[in-house]
Amino acid sequence: MNLINKERVIIAGGGASGLVAAITAARRGFEVLILEKQDRVGKKILATGNGRCNYTNINISGYNFYGKNREIIENVVKEFPPERIVGFFKELGIQEYIDNTGKIYPNSLQSSSILDVLRLECRYLGVKEICTSEVKEIIKKNDSFIIKTTDKTYTCDKVIAAFGGRASPQLCSSGSGYPILESLGHSVNHIFPGLVQLKLDSNYLKRISGIKVEGNITAYSDGTEIKKDSGEILFTNYGISGPPILQLSRHCVDSIEKNRDVVISLDIFPKYEKNELFALIENRFVKMKYKTIRESFIGLIHKTLVDVVLMEAGIKDKDLPGTKFRTKEIYRIVNVLKDWKFKVLGPYYWEHAQVTAGGIDTRDIHPSTMESKLIKGLYIIGEIMDVDGDCGGYNLHWAWSTGYAAGRSL
Ligand SMILES: Cc1cc2nc3c(=O)[nH]c(=O)nc-3n(C[C@H](O)[C@H](O)[C@H](O)COP(=O)(O)OP(=O)(O)OC[C@H]3O[C@@H](n4cnc5c(N)ncnc54)[C@H](O)[C@@H]3O)c2cc1C
Incomplete structure (x- = not known):
């Protein structure tokens, strides 16, 4: 008309x-x-x-x-x-x-x-x-x-x-x-800011900046799950980016602005259950008993992540053979790979946000x-x-x- x-x-x-x-x-x-x-x-x-x-x-x-x-x-x-x-x-x-x-x-x-x-x-x-x-x-x-x-x-x-x-x-x-x-x-x-990268509180960011991983990500506000997503995640020198992060960001920022404690958890082995990942790692230690624990992770995760993951799991001597480590230590590594927690400090700048x-x-x-x-x-x-x-x-x-x-x- x-x-x-x-x-x-x-x-x-x-x-x-x-x-x-x-x-x-x-x-x-x-x-x-x-x-x-x-x-x-x-x-x-x-x-x-x-x-x-x-x-x-x-x-x-x-x-x-x-x-x-x-x-x-x-x-x-x-x-x-x-x-x-x-x-x-x-x-x-x-x-x-x-x-x-x-x-x-x-x-x-x-x-x-x-x-x-x-x-x-x-x-x-x-x-x-x-x-x-x-x-x-x-x-x-x-x-x-x-x-x-x-x-x-x-x-x-x-x-x-x-x-x-x-x-x-x-x-x-x-x-x-x-x-x-x-x-x-x-x-x-x-x-x-919505659809924005997140600033994280972590001592490792400078080391792992630029590394991409595929995984699941879950956001918690005061301990309660608020949103989940999955896809490619990119570590940056200020925090974390990538499509699933953008997707979660408005929920995280909203909670932070309400003075809630916001934590994200990364699962960078989403295709494995914890017990399967445990078996995989233990098996690598046994098969490659001549290798240090650090060396035995090469090929399983990004090389730059190896030391950081081991540090996060509380493994101090990374030059010992993998076989020297016990069940509880392997579980600590599995926990980092399946449930790596970071405190979210807030959104990155308005200049990087895609929406208000x-x-x-x-x-x-x-x-x-x-x-x-x-x-x-x-x-x-x-x-x-x-x-x-x-x-x-x-x-x-x-x-x-x-x-x-x-x-x-x-
Ligand atoms: C990098 C980036 C990528 C994005 N990609 C996607 C995507 O792929 N898919 C998707 O769905 N969304 C995407 N978005 C979001 C989407 O672009 C916006 O939500 C959408 O453009 C909003 O439309 P709008 O008309 O409300 O505002 P805008 O498109 O921002 O338009 C507002 C206009 O008003 C003008 N203006 C402002 N103030 C004044 C004033 N005082 N006087 C005169 N003019 C003024 C501005 O110059 C601007 O041209 C993206 C956003 C960004 C930043």
């Missing part, structure tokens, strides 16, 4: 959510202007999915999203299943590529394809963009809005706030939208139109809302979905 509508809409922020909102609004006949702080729109999209843009996922459910208000999450997820997002992009020319975990990318495996089709569609629809234009203030005056930027003032009938969050400020999201919306009466639930947890309290946002319940004609979309998703296409899914919902509801 193509409605002719002379109403003027300003979209504050030309990121993922803002571009989709612009397209949807323009298709309905609105006159749309995007005000973007950076020198071009959609810069962050280019960095997503390691330059490939994991734009949604075949498995989307409310469980993949976090935030204080479940109603809006359930509503958006129900209204925007992955096929709807895939369909939206297909119409723009994006053929989907689904990997074996369910992550969806453009078939070109280029995030620039996603940005290109969004920009082209905006151009065909006559959406105007003004870049290098930072929105400083939004004022509601009678039935219209006054938008003040660094150098100009605009008026419009409706505003869509698509400022993004605070994660990765070097890619444009400085968190400038929060005070603007606060000044309009919206409250901000405490924000913290917390944000504008969504109880003040209408769950299907994204219109503010406090200010008529103001719509709030994307990462600035108190909703964040797992790693795997969920955050962009949220951005596109809420952008679409706002654009069609104006």
Whole structure:
């Protein structure tokens, strides 16, 4: 349906959510202007999915999203299943590529394809963009809005706030939208970095920095399990990184911010039960009785990890033959390999976070139109809302979905 509508809409922020909102609004006949702080729109999209843009996922459910208000999450997820997002992009020319975990990318495996089709569609629809234009203030005056930027003032009938969050400020999201919306009466639930590497308390980090292991990882808060994941883990000089770490991070950081004691446990031999691993190690000691305990681990674990694992297990003399060690010492080694505990100190920097947890309290946002319940004609979309998703296409899914919902509801 193509409605002719002379109403003027300003979209504050030309990121993922803002571009989709612009397209949807323009298709309905609105006159749309995007005000973007950076020198071009959609810069962050280019960095997503390691330059490939994991734009949604075949498995989307409310469980993949976090935030204080479940109603809006359930509503958006129900209204925007992955096929709807895939369909939206297909119409723009994006053929989907689904990997074996369910992550969806453009078939070109280029995030620039996603940005290109969004920009082209905006151009065909006559959406105007003004870049290098930072929105400083939004004022509601009678039935219209006054938008003040660094150098100009605009008026419009409706505003869509698509400022993004605070994660990765070097890619444009400085968190400038929060005070603007606060000044309009919206409250901000405490924000913290999500999908981020973790800083650990450990004396070994410098030695093992750069080592990758495949394993299971479990996070505990005050001794209670809060989240599990598995995959490739990378030790760094500050702590730990890798996809499963990003996945756990918001749960760890949330607990730390609540002053809880957070510990992660690594199982770097996930395919072996403890007794099987015990037998494997004991057998190696017997078979290679001429080797020191240190030498007998070569080929079983990364060479740099050998000394660290043995130290952690309390083995002091690493030059003794493996056969000199008893059951309890082998068990201590098994315990390190299957349940290596690290205290989590906190998130790595905002610059490294992929998403912002917390944000504008969504109880003040209408769950299907994204219109503010406090200010008529103001719509709030994307990462600035108190909703964040797992790693795997969920955050962009949220951005596109809420952008679409706002654009069609104006
Ligand atoms: C490195 C990286 C990789 C990622 N990879 C993925 C992925 O593969 N899959 C996935 O689902 N998610 C991914 N994400 C998360 C995803 O990119 C974001 O959640 C999503 O872009 C949020 O969309 P948004 O429109 O709310 O905000 P943004 O995309 O951040 O857009 C906000 C826009 O508003 C502009 N802006 C901000 N303040 C102002 C102002 N005052 N005035 C004017 N303009 C302003 C910004 O410059 C920006 O262009 C990744 C994030 C990062 C950092």
